[in-house]
Amino acid sequence: MSAEKNSAEPEVHPESEECPGEDSFGFGDDLELNRFDGLPFSSRYYKLLKERKTLPVWKVRCQFEDVLAENQLVIVSGTAKTGRSTQIPQWCAEFCLSAQYQHGMVVCTQTNKQQAVDLALRVADEMDVNIGHEVGYTIPLETCCSSDTVLRYCTDDMLLREMMSDPFLEHYGVIIIDQAHERTVSTDILLGLLKDILLQRPELRVVVLTVPPMTDKLLKHYGSIPLISLEASSPAEVVHSNSSNKDYFYSALRLVLEIHRTKEGGDVVVFFASAEEVHCASSILQREGTRLGGELDQLVPVVLCPGPGGLLPVLTQQSGSTKSRKVFLSTQHGEDVWWDTESVNFVIDTGVQKKMVYNPRVRAHSEVLQSISQCQGDIRKQLSGPTGKCFCLYPEANPSESSPQILESNITPTVLFLKRMEIAGLGQCNFIDRPDPEGLMQALEELDYLAALDDDGNLSEIGIIMSEIPLDPQMAKALLASCEFDCVSEMLTVAAMLSAPSCFLEPAAGMSHEAVQCHRKFQHPEGDHFTLINIYNAFKQSQREQYLTVEKWCQDYFLDYSALKTADAIRSELTDTLNRIELPISEPSFGTKTNTHNIKRALLAGFFMQIARDVDGSGNYFILTHKHMAQVHPLSSYGAQSHKLGLPEWVVFNEYTLSENNCMRTVSEISPQVFIQMAPLYFFYNLPPSESKDILQDMLDPEASNKEKKLRAAADDSGCTVVTQTYDRCVIQ
Template identity: 80%
Template sequence: MCGPLVVCVMSDGGIPGEPNTRPESEECPADDAFGFGDDLELNPFDGLPFSSRYYELLRERQTLSVWEARCEFEEALVNSQLVVVSGTAQTGRSTQIPQWSAEFCLSAKYQHGMVVCTQSSAQSAVDLALRVADEMDVNIGHEVGYAIPLENCCSSDTILRYCTDHVLLREMMSDPFLEHYGVIVIDQAHERTVSTDVLLGLLKDILLQRPELRVVVLAVPPATDKLVSHYHGVPLITLEASPPAEDVHSNSGNKDYFFSALRLALEIHRTKEEGDVVVFLASADEVRCAHSILQREGTRLGAELGQMVPVVLCPRRGGIPPGPPGSKRSRRVFLSTKQGEDMWWATESVNFVIDTGVQKKMVYNPRIRANSEVLQPISQYQADIRRRLCGPTGKCFCLYQEDGQLPAENPAQILESNITPTVLFLKRMEIAGLGQCDFIERPDPEGLMQALEELDYLAALDDDGNLSEIGIIMSEIPLEPQMAKALLASCEFDCVSEMLTIAAMLSATSCFLEPPVGRSHEAVQCHRKFQHPEGDHFTLINIYNAFKQSQREPYFTTEKWCQDYFLDHSALKEAEAIRSELTETLNRIELPISEPFFGTKTNTHNVKRALLAGFFMQIARDVDGSGNYFILTHKHMAQMHPLSSYGPQSHKLGLPEWVVFHEYTLSQNNHMRTVSEISPQVYIQMAPMYFFYNLPTSESKDMLQDMLNPEGSRKRGDGKQNASTIGGDADAGCAVVSQTYDRCVIQ
């Protein structure tokens, strides 16, 4: 196999071919252990001579604060299975430590595996891999590569691999003990994503099984204190941080943070001081609104001030775009949310940071199986990261009081998320031989019970609480459990092609673009052309099919077609890639893929049955004929989302009485997203009988019970009488349901 990627730097911190200036007393004891005691003119990872750019970048790397801790890190890696490194993004930890880990694996001739470094975002993984490949003087995709959802830029020669934490977690499905790797670097552990927390929990068990494995955890303080405590006194390496920018705090509260931030951005531009501006807002909606306002206000500024260019920073679609051409006095105002905090590559041009100090988050409520949008203050470590983005010579404006007592760190996402997919994965890991996951913070018991209950409803668990055959197949499909079950059901109902499209479109970013100011009506008219009378799931199929048809048209590009119809081209390309991945998964596990029959009555009926097989807990009924929908599982009232086929902005198709929905968000308007009409009779046939025992009592449930037993008595008094009636109705409706079970074995 071709040797590792890149890095070969002198272990003493000098440049190969140049005199060693390190005093003998400062020699690194790990030098001999790594086998880099002699000057190397050839790159040990690919055997080729180093380029002049390698030496140029090496000089830059040696100025990073992480370089001062290189010997300490190398020694810790030799002597300890797990090492925690504490330092901010600007210390160079994310680029240098994976390279030194690659040298460690090289010294062992890769007997124990290669190096993998996880990131919380896909764009960070790509950016870091490109930078490190350049520093190591190797080719991206060969010795250094990256793997993110739907894109794998690696080869058999790859010895340093950047990937998202979720990708590494999925990799454990086929390699539970991660035996392909000798060093695992968990970066951005302070983000406390669900996937990172699960990895940190499982790695404790894996380290016991693999004494040769090394794990390095990178985080910012104070999160590292909790990590060291969790792993019982492992080595902690603290990197010296560069001084943060001068910060200016607001004396008032941040109730009007949005307009205060925009006024401040305009005021900075009027001062004519050089440098770009980063504005941290609470949500993507605020970013879009701010972009529109700054564009409008920028045209009113005098020409003597230079051009002000507002830029929406979207990490998932690439890094910072180049500055506007022409005048040197042009200034970019980057509008970002939390996702832009760890931009280690943003420091060169940014001289001002405006921090609103708040963020909008989706917090999952297991009682109602729905997300709630909440406005929270950022954590202290987030504030520190933002202050350092513009360097010590810049200025950070904090739109909150200095003594506002920000929380030290954000709560772990596993405490605020739907953990049903996580529980399904952990059940799969139990089969692979891994013990219990030792979480840094254990999930809420109520959320855990809800997850197990939902998996049981989906027939993913057997009578002993282990994964059933259906559950094992569901765990192989990279979808949420409910959607995975619906896709499995489509194999029985001969509508796999249509369900693949629905699953891909719902897994990708929303394909509907926010129209420019003044063109909302035009956008609605364009979207109306795709509307399907049966509901939003079928509308998504129409859009995808039209997009695929546009690819075959020689007269215009798909980008132009998407622009004309106010659709997001990148989102549709993402859906196309997801659909291809799902198709490959079904082929790999040898599930049948039926031919498309979209548009026929039979196909429409079958698609709805497949949807109900997975989403039978997400049913609502219009109780008054005016669009006030009662959700049967938790008795909340909801409205159609404005972008729905049945929404107020869309063509009136007539409001259906019974619907299945994909998502419900507890917010100001309590919207249901992606809604399609269903027949209650079909719902009764598809829903498992044990679900009826758990469905809360309501008028809507009584109506379903009457359909199960139309001739039975509907006299109900107290709760005990109701339970007794349900039991009788269940027996009466048994013939209907058992027919479905005979026909659909996955139930």
Template identity: 75%
Template structure:
């Protein structure tokens, strides 16, 4: 049965007699084949708009390619309608087969982009969100048994593969934004090569830009390639500006654009959120000094790290005649696609990227040029009639495609996922770009330390449980250990607070001292969350006002609450016990530290000189307490703890350790694997621990000798100790 036979637009897009099929809608368009209801008048209005999109030029080609091939690549710039129209055509393809092979899923790299696309597509298809069209993003699902087209983030589709390795509920899988080269998208593209061999009825569509096409064709072989061109191209103006002067030049260019009185909003790309907020302050202060006859400039921040799911874009930003200036970084460029008012783009040509160093197990900020692929994305933000100002020479971008994230990130969670897929019998992942060998070795070593692997390098029982928990393996191990130490409730709170955006609006505020806990920052987070939940239960209190009074981010605390609820559901699903809360008791405090050490024993440091210079045991780098740590705030009064466990080492933030709690070396030796201890590099801190370990061994041997009362027992004890150390080393 052909695709057209079930297409709502069949009468429009099927050629007959050389006449333009779009001249008449036809009677059979009155019923929507997806829900059986009559089309609304808005459907026909939107249909006329959709026909003007560039993507409609290749509809027949696309349908033929999809009918006759398992995999189709569509290349072209954004704002051509590909992310909204192609998924609908794929839904019609599945409908023509009565969904015998499954429904349609379309991945996105940004969760807000997924939601925005669902809103638009449901409107175009004239169906209800959450029914025929839905979405799945972290912490939120809006789908039903009637859903035939679903948008989701690429990491969520990866998690689905754990229970459905061949993705058998889908007839068509669309990988959108493949050019962004996220780690999850690359893993999906690698596994789909295997899945296509085992499921000949499956169809895969890859939407990308021209810079990545050659690499994809080399990966998949001879497959259909459809090129999609935009309707027109914006004007591009180059500037030969020093890489050190891009910020001031961008601010000056905003004012210059405003003085031209040309209509349209402005989008400006900076390297970091700090630059974005700095630019916002400058524009706000300079606004009143603008020429009186000109409209006001209204800066709008598009950074959403502290704002929950929807950025500040939705807030009121001035009158109808004011010119908006959207301030954003590379991570927020997708949030500007829905703004048709943008007529000018200022591209600074640089970005700040977080790169993972496996040797020190930490991310560092790297300032570098963007790729030509990223530059093309930015250029088309202003539409075919706009202007793009590039603050670099025409030959100033050395790299064509975006650097694969899988080469820059901590791949330990991905390696855990890959080992889980081996159990499912899916076979090896065919990487487009193989991860760095050093990163792979570090990932396997870390999983081995966490007892996630058995002696043969396969996933252990603990590893299988860790893969079921949607967390970084270290956090998952700490949560799993809390089940043994009866502190699950407290550990759920700590992990939820660490996983959500920071709840501190002004991290150095004196208002936070009320929540500080003497045992450390992890315990302070529990105090804040418990206080938040207590205020929520008070029906006479405005919780948002309370958060403002204490400079706490309400949206971040709500996200933490949602994460905690999801993790609780995961523990219930895999039947792990959840103990009753007992926060504040000495036993509970000790057990929380034991559970934290079970997962984060690789992140322990010792104060070398009593002044807050901490030597990190694993790589001997020296770091200081982050100034926002409760210990940092009170160190001048109480001194600093000698041994600490930390959540993050941040070389880019003044070489500091963040989220710190005091531990004892005895607890560290109790919880850390002995072979991890012996693999630590030589240091004074290791010598101190070794002396404690030797003393413990001596006490153990003396007790055994006294009990047995024989020389043979003494010799046996010494032999066991030596053998143990030799094997581990």
């Protein structure tokens, strides 16, 4: 990065000769000055400029600038390694500069926070400016920008969050949506809302960056708009498997070892279906690498999966030996991290991915194994360059169209956000793929139960406040309720710990017993939510201890320092949010009987839809909302203590996953009386009939329950059917 520079008048830019029509500032020709900070360019700038001019995207620079000047919306389509994510944002910054930023600055979205940071660092270097000044980035829990920032990289969800205070994104003159083919929920919403924003702001420019398989879908969605196609680099030699290989995992590992034995130079990338497979493959390759003959170079596996903070490891990991071959092991989230990696000569693509798909009927996720999309397959084939080889462990026609996340996710937070945007004056979101009607109705129903909607289906006052809090609606409602029950400090901790990655480290082989003993010291008899508070409080206490480093303390107790640090940052952000919207924050009183009762009431205010009852005393839990049976997750404090203390009859849980033996995660004991007190009546009466509901009905209204039982008994004798009364809160328009 360039050294700190003093401000000066801008001068002629050395790239202006590339396009004759480009504006010239004309302050003099003796010095070549940077237009963004007015200082002379460094020698590194010219070195990088020479490299930039070799990128495929550079050939369309003049065409892009002409199209951008004349059109509101532009699609740029190209494969990986074309330079579109680094160069086009710079040209857009020059476009805004030529208008003296009258219409705003430039923002470029990314689907991955690592890419947002890496791209900002690279572009600041190429523009010869200081990171955090003219070029910056914004990712969850971290902002590196200033009032001088004219080009900002950010994650797509952060730009959506920004729309809460600036619905029409009037701070920006050019909005770049990168990686549109990833089809994240946030990117799809942005693409849908920008269609309406463009009508309201004729001066705004939107640039969509994608890969060829996604181009037709975007053109169909937006209509007749300019398309700039980047020249693809020469594809690698691609070898497809003749049949679907169910044993893809070991086939990929065998292929790695075969490549290594050929002694042909270059690193290897292997794409597996999940992070678990990546870590397993790393262990196997490390073991096999020690058995290779001395005549072969060292084999160095490098895991490339997002860590607890969501960031990928740095790609510059080196082994101790100068003679080594790195084997990068990644998942479906890693295709676009290779934009600056030149050492890769081999790509092994298993062609499958494990995804969590949401089922709105049972309000649960399940893990499914599915084929990758054509977009993903094409991107992976480009990674090894024209001289490399790509081995696809699937038939040539195997990849399908990319499935948008909005069709596979819980869209309740999305619906809450869109309801907020309607209040701000934005029209309907023009989805590229409309959400599933069943999922949409479930989301509206859930928001209605949470009192986030009024009788007309619009956001209520509570709903507006919930939309300000960067949490899922249920947790946002629980945090709001904690203001009433004087347990805000504790609920902030619970919300932060559940929003961060798991704080429990998986112990090394042979250390499982020690890890369990350490974790048991934090276990709270009331349940997992309280255990998380214990862990966080102990973590903060360790920070105050002078004789022990926090990292060492976490290591000794088999806790993830990075995850706890993330939880601490989330808690600070949530505290700032509550202060901003002027909600009271009570003093901590964790450990008192009143506080414990209040925490449970606050939890039930948001999570009353996630209640289960142990029907036989052996841990077989019946979930009231959809009548599924579930078990407590083995890592729960109840799982560890079940033989000693027994399991509670009634519990509230944070998460239910179908694929993990129907397990409930983060479970705490509740009393049915408090559940009845906190759950809305119109939710309770719409629960499906069950023995558990009858028990609750007895507590709620013993006389009515006795009448209903008599009616049922009479109906059983006569063979008739009794229709139970239900209560509807409102009709969603």
